[in-house]
Amino acid sequence: MAAGAGVLVWGTGLDSDFVGNALAVAMTFMTAFVAVCIRRHRKESLLASICAANVFVSLVSxxxxxxxxxxxxxxxxxxxxxxVQVGLAFVFYSAGARRVPASQASLIGALETPLAPFWVWLAFGETPSVSTLVGGGIITASTVGYLLAMAGLAARNADVWPSQELQEGVKKEAKLNE
Incomplete structure (x- = not known):
């Protein structure tokens, strides 16, 4: 992913806006922080907090x-x-981030960056630069590859390690047979 981000930034040229790139990096870290917070408080409704945060950001903007x-x-x-777009995205993201590890939620959320130029191209016909396509492709491929590898690992471990419910059922049955 770092290589893909490097290609994206390199493609903007040396005279690009340093502040804008720094804010993009800060946004990435803050998105990861949000995923960790959602995961940490997964049993609580965070909808009011998310709405308040978005209203605050709108007022500052x-x-x-x-x-x-x-x-x-x-x-x-x-x-x-x-x-619609931002509100529903946060509702769906917070619902998903409760169910998967924060690292995976952040990775999936990171796909927004390389996919945004694709959606703009589809909707408005604005052709992305070569560095955007290459960098976005690297980020997308590495993210999807990692998530597929983790899904395969989880499937293999599920065969080796029985589910918690199955383990409890076996223990109960063993106690009944004693």
Whole structure:
């Protein structure tokens, strides 16, 4: 994944925005932190916290929007986009992150970065650069490869190690036969 990210950043050129790249790295770490927090508090509903965080980020973002000031019509579109695309994504992500290890949730979430140019290309016809395609391909292939390897390992271990329910059933049956 690091190699893919390196290709993506290298492709932007040496005169690229360092602050933007640093913020992208910070966002990646914060996304991993969110996955760990969701996993840690998996028995609690975090929907209110997620909504509050997104409202807070929206309000902070408005401070930087002054020169761009969208019209009321565009604000309605942005609100709809935020509720549907971002809101549903967080609901689904938090539901999934409760069920898988935080590292896997972060890896799956990391696919958003290399897949975003693909969706933009499909929706708007904007052709991604070669470095975006190569870097995104490396990230996607390494993530999918890792997840498939982990799924295979889990399947092999399931054959070797019986489930907790099966182990408890065997113990109960052994006690009954004593």
């Amino acid at each position: 408005l401070c930087f929007a002054a020169p761009l000031s969208p019209s009321l019509k565009h604000l309605a579109y942005l609100a709809l986009f935020g509720l």
